[in-house]
Amino acid sequence: MQLERHAPVCAALVIALSASPTGAAVSGFCTAGGDGRSTLGFDLKPSMVVHSAAVLDATRGELGLDGEAADRAFSFSRTIGALLESASAPADAAAQEAFVQTMLYSFRSPTGRMLNAEAGIFMPVDDRPEEAALSASAMLDDDGAQGMVPLALFNRFDLAPETWSHCGEHRIVYGLKRPEPDSPADRFLLIFEAMVPNPSPEAGEAGCRRVTEFWAGLSGMGEIEQAAALSAFYYDGTTGHADGDLSGPVVHFRNYGGDGNRGQVRANMFMEFNWQLREWLTQLTFAESGPALAFLPVTVKDNPLSQLFRDDLAADADVMAGNVPAAVTALHGDFVKTLTSDFVPNLMSEGSRKYGLLLDGLDGLDLGASPVDETAVLLGTIGLGAPDRFNEHQSTSQGGVDVPGEEPAGASVAISGLLDAAGAALGTASIPGQNGQTILNRAAAVTCGGCHMTAARSSPGHFGGPGAVIRENVDASVVRWPDVHANGFVHVNEADRALSPALEEEFLPFRRYVMGRHLCADLDAGAAPEEPGGEVPDPYALVLERRGVDVPEVATDARYLEAVVQDYLGGIGRGRETVGLVGASLEAMTEGLSDPERQGLRLAVSRAIEAAREIELVLTEGAYVETRRPH
Structure with a gap:
């Protein structure tokens, strides 16, 4: 098993972390000085970002992993396969291509518009035939001329919420392999932004120490050791921490919007004019045939329709096309007030x-x-x-x-x-x-x-x-x-993995400072964290009511998918059939559903996920920043 192959490196990390205080006290990666100031025992690189060729181009053979020895350990195919496996779906080449194809299909927009159901209006969206024409099989070919190449790994602990239900996002950036000689066009990047649930939610902030100390511990390793540790972290959920591992792999469909309140996949693309960014969630289809998992296109968060910043939309044909004028006017007025x-x-x-x-x-x-x-x-x-x-x-x-x-x-x-x-x-x-x-x-x-x-x-x-x-x-x-x-x-530049001045000079130092504040905090001295679950706060309850969600776990728990499925099945008269299925596979829970019932289930799950994400992104402050921007 992969876990066993990673054991030597992870054991070394356990020793490193166990030699210092762990758990809730001040971390061993923070040293108090005589001047009253503390010094951080980890570097910006690799503890906030990893973009070195030695790590990202490390092969399965070098790390002792199963599969093609020459393939990269962080290959696009491995990530897509891991997402499918996390959904208990086939992960062979055909299944991987079908899954990626669900994203490529979403680039076609024959009508030039897409419904924002929450707003009650259509919004303009460009047809992107060049992106739609990308080959899924070529993207998944790690050695091919049009393969997706891993460019960087990012630690976004700074996105943790004040509820400490999760420990921020932990990201993998891929870019389409650049042609020789390089050209300004044919550029396509994907960033997989996984929300990592707090492995010990009952411990509150202290539960995230095994995540932050994992990243901090990378600073004391050689690059191949880093590659092995990061491979185990992303694909197995192994931290090597004395307090234990994650509750599951980082690369899991639930962590990209399939079950939880945060996480997504985004594209930055220029296969044709203009440069543009899009966003998806990885969600179960609950279909009897076809892909078990799909990339579901969603709105790009914190990107209001730019026309809403105008004084009057009545003469804007792009916005008014196909819409009820009163709905556009109402949304515009609501936006100006907000x-x-x-x-x-x-x-x-x-x-x-x-x-x-x-x-x-x-x-x-x-x-x-x-x-x-x-x-x-x-x-x-x-x-x-x-x-x-x-x-x-x-x-x-x-x-x-x-x-x-x-x-x-x-x-x-x-x-x-x-x-x-x-x-x-x-x-x-x-x-x-x-x-x-x-x-x-x-x-x-x-x-x-x-x-x-x-x-x-x-x-x-x-x-x-x-x-x-x-x-x-x-x-x-x-x-x-x-x-x-x-x-x-x-x-992150595709050709050489070089980082922008914004990252190097501003964003990464700030994120390191935030993680340093966490590691230097004596969490033993704080108030006892609240137990997860419990009564739903009124603002959260209003979101559930407005979206027609009758499952309180959606507002209080990091995971709620099974509870939503159980609730839906009970609502269609299959409650007795589901008794004893708690903990059973979702496939077993949904066996025998008709096509209309499966469609209803997809809608129920979608509403629950939308509610959880609204509670997280709009109503919940960050642990260190009130309003956390998604990018």
Whole structure:
């Protein structure tokens, strides 16, 4: 078994972690100094990001894994196969191709629009025939000319919620193999962003120590040791920690939106004009035949339909096409109210409590070669928190079409005036209120398209810098959004795995600082964490009621899929047949369902997942940042 093959490396990691305090006390990766400041015992690389060829190109043979010895240990095929296996589905070559094909099919949009059911309107969506024409089999061929290559592994512990139901996201980035010689087109990247449930939810924050200390421990390893440990972590759930392992593999369909409140798969693509980003969840189809698992296209989170930032939509043919005018008007009015009441405070994070805590905490840590200043804290805390009814199904990062308030010129005069007033009201003695344009720049920066280009390059056309102004200071200096990779549009370059200045200089040091605060906290001294489950808070209960979900575990537990299936089966009169099936396979639970019943089950599960994700993304604060932006 793979677990046994990883045993020598993982045993070494257990020894390293066991030699220092584990569990709830101050971590052994944090050392108190005589000046009252603590020093972190882990480096930015590899403990926050791994992008070295020695790790990512390590082969199965080098790590002693089953399968083709020459294949990469982090190959695209291995990840797709692991997702299928986690759903107890066939994972052979044909099944893998069929699964990937569900994503490729989603790029076709003959009507040029897609329904946002939460909003009650169609929203424009581009037809992408070049992406749809990609070959699933070629993408899965690790040695082929058009294979997907692993580019980086990211530790996003900073996305953990204040409830500590999960320990953030842990990501794998893939990119289409670059042709020789390189060209500006034919670019396609996927990022698998797994939510990792807290392995000891009853311990609260302390339960995530086995995750954070795993990543911190990579800094004391050689690169092949790192590759072996990371392989075991992602595909087996092995941490090598004295307190135990994860509750399951990181690469599991449930962790990408199939069961839980966070996690997704995103694409950044340029097989044709324009550069664009999309998003999917991996969900069970409950079908008797065909793929057991599918990539389900969903809205791109924190990416409101850009036209909502305009003063009037009545003359916008793209938005009005096929829609009830009153529904568009109602959504637009709702958006404007939410923009001034909720989004502006989220975007003006300098006034938030957790921003202040992060700023105050800088004095207590010696961050060494990866310093963090107030600008990095600002860049790490700006968020939008957009409810899904406002979000569209694509985010375009080329040109100004998706930049709030930019196109057409003069279309957002009244909106800018409202934001002038809202921004001015949030000023302080040290940080002045910001004008409407600066707030619009922040709103652009926290979208996928903005972070990947349009906020990083503010010149006309958005091909050149500098970054957009996101704050005007008292002394007339400004803070600008940091840059993407020199070639544009990406934060990890496919050709050489180089990282963007935004990652190297701002985002990664900030994330290391956040994990350092966690590792340096004496969690024994805190209040006892609440037991998971229990009574559903009123705001969460309202979400369940509005979405027609009658399963309280959806709001309180990290896993609820089986409970939703049980509830649905009971509701169609199969309750007696399901007695004793708790813990049984989902295949056994759904055996004998008719096609309409399976369709009803898909709808029930989809509603539950949507409710859980709304509770997590909109109603739940982050452990360290109030509004956690998805990218």
